[in-house]
Amino acid sequence: MKTTPYDKLEEVQDALAKCMKCGNCMAVCPVYLTEKEEGAYARGKLSIAEAILKGDLDLKDDDVQEKLFNCLVCTSCMQNCPCGVDVCKIMLSLRAALARETGLHPIKKVIFGALKNQPFFDKAMKAGAALQWMGLRKLPGNAGYEPRFTMGLSIKRIFPGLAATPFRDQAPELIKAKNRKTKVSFFTGCAFNYIFPDVAQDVVEVLKENDVEIAIPKEQQCCGIAVFAHGDIESARVLARKNIDVMEKTGADYIVTACGSCGESWQHGFKELLSEDPLYGPKAEYWKSRTYDISTFLTKVIDYKKPTGRVEATVTYHDPCHLKKVMKVFTEPRIILNAIPGVTLKEMAKPDACCGSGGSYTITHLETSMAITGRKMDDIRKTGADGVITGCPGCMMQLSEGLANSGQDHVATHYISLLAKSYREARKSKTEEIKHAA
Amino acid sequence: MLDTAIIKQLEDIVGSGNVLTKKADLVTYSYDATADMPSQLPDVVVMPATTAAVQKIVLLAKEKSLAIYPRGAGTNLSGGTIPLKKGIVLSFQKMDKILEVDPENLTATVQAGVVIQALSDAVAPYGLIYPPDPGTVTTATMGGSVAECAGGLRGLKYGVTKHYIMGMEVVLASGEIFRFGGKTVKNVTAYDFASLFVGSEGTLGIITEIIAKLIHPPKFRKAMLASFKRLEDAGNTVTGIIKAYVIPATLEIMDKMTIQTVENYAKVGLPTDAEAVLLIEVDGGAQQLVDSEAEAVLKVIKENNGEVKIAQSDTERDQLWAARRAALPALAQLSPTTVLEDATVPRNRITEMLVAVQKIAAKYQLKIGTFGHAGDGNLHPTILADARNKEEMERVHQAVDEIFAAALKLGGTLSGEHGIGMAKMKYLKSELGESGLNLMRRVKEALDPDYMLNPAKMVPVKG
Numbered sequence: 001m002k003t004t005p006y007d008k009l010e011e012v013q014d015a016l017a018k019c020m021k022c023g024n025c026m027a028v029c030p031v032y033l034t035e036k037e038e039g040a041y042a043r044g045k046l047s048i049a050e051a052i053l054k055g056d057l058d059l060k061d062d063d064v065q066e067k068l069f070n071c072l073v074c075t076s077c078m079q080n081c082p083c084g085v086d087v088c089k090i091m092l093s094l095r096a097a098l099a100r101e102t103g104l105h106p107i108k109k110v111i112f113g114a115l116k117n118q119p120f121f122d123k124a125m126k127a128g129a130a131l132q133w134m135g136l137r138k139l140p141g142n143a144g145y146e147p148r149f150t151m152g153l154s155i156k157r158i159f160p161g162l163a164a165t166p167f168r169d170q171a172p173e174l175i176k177a178k179n180r181k182t183k184v185s186f187f188t189g190c191a192f193n194y195i196f197p198d199v200a201q202d203v204v205e206v207l208k209e210n211d212v213e214i215a216i217p218k219e220q221q222c223c224g225i226a227v228f229a230h231g232d233i234e235s236a237r238v239l240a241r242k243n244i245d246v247m248e249k250t251g252a253d254y255i256v257t258a259c260g261s262c263g264e265s266w267q268h269g270f271k272e273l274l275s276e277d278p279l280y281g282p283k284a285e286y287w288k289s290r291t292y293d294i295s296t297f298l299t300k301v302i303d304y305k306k307p308t309g310r311v312e313a314t315v316t317y318h319d320p321c322h323l324k325k326v327m328k329v330f331t332e333p334r335i336i337l338n339a340i341p342g343v344t345l346k347e348m349a350k351p352d353a354c355c356g357s358g359g360s361y362t363i364t365h366l367e368t369s370m371a372i373t374g375r376k377m378d379d380i381r382k383t384g385a386d387g388v389i390t391g392c393p394g395c396m397m398q399l400s401e402g403l404a405n406s407g408q409d410h411v412a413t414h415y416i417s418l419l420a421k422s423y424r425e426a427r428k429s430k431t432e433e434i435k436h437a438a
Numbered sequence: 439m440l441d442t443a444i445i446k447q448l449e450d451i452v453g454s455g456n457v458l459t460k461k462a463d464l465v466t467y468s469y470d471a472t473a474d475m476p477s478q479l480p481d482v483v484v485m486p487a488t489t490a491a492v493q494k495i496v497l498l499a500k501e502k503s504l505a506i507y508p509r510g511a512g513t514n515l516s517g518g519t520i521p522l523k524k525g526i527v528l529s530f531q532k533m534d535k536i537l538e539v540d541p542e543n544l545t546a547t548v549q550a551g552v553v554i555q556a557l558s559d560a561v562a563p564y565g566l567i568y569p570p571d572p573g574t575v576t577t578a579t580m581g582g583s584v585a586e587c588a589g590g591l592r593g594l595k596y597g598v599t600k601h602y603i604m605g606m607e608v609v610l611a612s613g614e615i616f617r618f619g620g621k622t623v624k625n626v627t628a629y630d631f632a633s634l635f636v637g638s639e640g641t642l643g644i645i646t647e648i649i650a651k652l653i654h655p656p657k658f659r660k661a662m663l664a665s666f667k668r669l670e671d672a673g674n675t676v677t678g679i680i681k682a683y684v685i686p687a688t689l690e691i692m693d694k695m696t697i698q699t700v701e702n703y704a705k706v707g708l709p710t711d712a713e714a715v716l717l718i719e720v721d722g723g724a725q726q727l728v729d730s731e732a733e734a735v736l737k738v739i740k741e742n743n744g745e746v747k748i749a750q751s752d753t754e755r756d757q758l759w760a761a762r763r764a765a766l767p768a769l770a771q772l773s774p775t776t777v778l779e780d781a782t783v784p785r786n787r788i789t790e791m792l793v794a795v796q797k798i799a800a801k802y803q804l805k806i807g808t809f810g811h812a813g814d815g816n817l818h819p820t821i822l823a824d825a826r827n828k829e830e831m832e833r834v835h836q837a838v839d840e841i842f843a844a845a846l847k848l849g850g851t852l853s854g855e856h857g858i859g860m861a862k863m864k865y866l867k868s869e870l871g872e873s874g875l876n877l878m879r880r881v882k883e884a885l886d887p888d889y890m891l892n893p894a895k896m897v898p899v900k901g
Contacts, residue, residue, distance in 0.1 A: 017774035027576035036531040044466035063462040082767030
């Protein structure tokens with residue numbers, strides 16, 4: 001297999017040379033807007049990358065590592081870049097080089113190893129013990145990481161916890177449709193499987209309502225985005241290949257996701273990882289064009305059943321970074337919300353500003369992360385909406401925590417849950433009508 | 439590495455979290471947005487939040503003979519913030535409070551680190567605007583843009599930064615704090631200090647606070663795009679519009695190379711067979727006024743064989759503007775290194791300047807796209823190259839030399855809005871002569887005898 005920048009750092013040279021240091025990325029970087037230092041945002045990080053390649057800085061240097069990981073990989077900078085610099089590729093290539101040179105941090109090694117071993121990971125998650133890995137806390141200076149244990153859980157006090165029964169244990173592997181329109185494979189992702197099985201049920205309910213046959217293969221793996229983001233390229237590749245095999249076996253026409261990061265993996269990440277893989281490269285390319293966020297699938301691929309059940313709610317919508325900035329999905333969830341009778345959508349200022357989650361970023365960089373979330377909470381409050389809707393479980397967790405911390409007494413909801421609710425209301429009133437008529 | 443005692447003193451002034459000394463941090467303050475410039479690590483980066491802190495830092499630097507480089511967002515295009523002689527980078531990014539918006543006197547008072555867009559957002563609820571709008575409004579700071587006298591797309595009708603600065607607070611090289619100006623429209627007390635410090639590029643004093651003038655924006659506007667088969671026709675249209683007693687809010691030009699690149703990049707429907715297009719916007723306080731100005735403009739376009747597209751809605755206006763805004767990004771995508779110049783000529787020499795740039799591009803076999811503020815005579819010849827290619831960069835340098843020579847020959851100036859910094863210092867003599875250089879040096883030495891403030895910019899360091 002030919003090498004990629006993820007295998008050999010020198011190959012980012014061309015991507016790096018495109019940056020003209022204009023600093024436009026400064027205006028939108030959530031980390032910069034919090035920390036106000038040049039090293040916080042893309043221009044500074046790219047100059048550090050240049051210095052590493054020139055030999056002026058050492059990748060293994062603690063201060064350099066700190067810069068490389070102080071990034072949410074939200075891709076906001078890339079949207080504002082006049083030169084089209086692939087900041088993501090450069091950052092992840094640096095992290096991959098670091099992992100190659102110094103090895104993964106021991107705790108990360110255990111976690112990523114577990115992710116690759118789905119049955120083991122599944123068992124661990126069910127045992128609930130695995131929640132503790134989410135409580136990693138970076139010690140001041142460079143002492144490394146420590147589990148946060150009680151403290152982490154008390155800060156993340158509204159962290160929803162693990163579901164008693166993961167979604168894929170509740171759901172059948174195939175749900176047939178009577179007037180089958182098409183067949184999709186539902187790539188659930190870890191968060192829906194282990195934390196929000198009810199939202200996954202809503203996805204299924206909406207697809208059923210639209211006569212879509214649904215495969216939910218139990219063997220599907222973690223999408224691997226966190227593994228990729230931390231530079232463990234080989235593990236990320238193993239997960240990508242396994243996922244492609246599993247989804248291919250279902251014979252589905254499309255893959256449907258309801259998580260920006262999972263969708264991002266299928267639409268972008270797998271292709272990046274496997275670009276030089278003669279067997280899986282073309283497969284990744286094929287599924288890239290056949291993976292849709294559920295909102296796109298409903299509004300653009302099939303002509304979805306318009307919601308008629310009334311749901312009284314004034315809501316505001318937060319655009320998840322990977323959903324909007326990588327998958328380019330931002331009108332579709334709004335189309336759905338606006339179609340629901342009773343729902344009023346009030347836009348907040350900067351709905352696509354990052355919520356501060358960044359996956360593990362919120363654990364390793366708690367202070368900056370929560371400051372970013374704080375700005376989001378101000379924007380939410382100003383809308384006067386009584387509900388926050390989004391399209392990614394990572395954002396749901398972060399926003400819910402922010403809402404609790406800022407004394408706003410509601411939690412963030414996935415847009416699909418509102419649509420499912422509207423369908424339910426419609427069915428309910430239909431049943432009542434029938435009863436009434438009888 | 440600086441003496442640890444000095445670092446400790448700096449930490450005592452601003453707090454340890456606001457002093458950066460690690461190499462990974464210093465690297466990120468070693469450059470600015472200027473292409474093809476040397477970079478240099480500073481000894482330390484200090485981020486003050488108050489004028490009192492700035493004063494203490496200046497006094498310490500004076501005592502220890504350290505250079506100070508005041509720095510906003512580092513988006514300038516003249517190498518103006520590169521810490522060439524090492525020393526202290528004084529970053530204003532954390533000194534970013536809007537102190538007051540005064541809608542009765544039409545002023546705003548801000549700390550130097552306030553981003554221009556943040557000021558615009560703060561005054562918008564009062565129905566006011568701060569007109570200077572350089573391409574970097576969302577990132578550049580008020581302090582930086584005042585120090586560089588930034589321009590922008592509205593210069594022709596609304597002027598540039600220097601027309602909107604009513605007063606300032608400056609920390610001098612002596613360590614004294616000096617306030618001048620205020621909220622009055624008229625003020626002839628003493629020298630016109632605003633003129634001294636606006637555009638001084640951090641070499642005469644450190645701007646810590648600014649009183650800016652605000653205006654009520656005109657309510658009505660009309661935008662149009664005119665395309666021309668001959669450069670001369672575009673040039674004559676620019677002067678013809680002014681002669682017809684119309685001062686458009688915007689009068690922008692793009693040459694053929696730019697048009698084709700933008701169209702290829704953004705597919706906005708530009709005529710790729712045109713030699714030049716003009717983006718023209720007229721505005722005013724009444725619809726009738728705007729309509730009659732637009733009519734006058736249309737007549738001039740027609741007389742000069744132009745084809746015109748008028749924006750019928752805000753959406754169509756945004757589309758026209760999107761084409762102009764895509765100019766730099768589109769050109770920048772073509773090659774790794776983008777050398778953006780801003781040679782400026784009297785507006786009736788625009789055609790000659792455009793032709794001169796095209797000839798220079800051909801002579802040195804370089805790709806140069808030119809766009810810019812035609813109404814201001816302010817062009818941005820944008821040279822596309824690759825800094826890794828030494829031979830090509832040599833040709834770029836020669837082309838730049840010739841572009842400046844051409845501008846001066848046409849009665850123009852080296853820089854319309856980017857400033858001199860270190861990028862254009864060597865050309866100063868050709869515009870100002872020996873007497874001008876001597877005066878520059880005397881002004882510099884009167885205010886900063888030790889060359890402590892932003893040394894090696896604008897005025898060469900002694901000896």
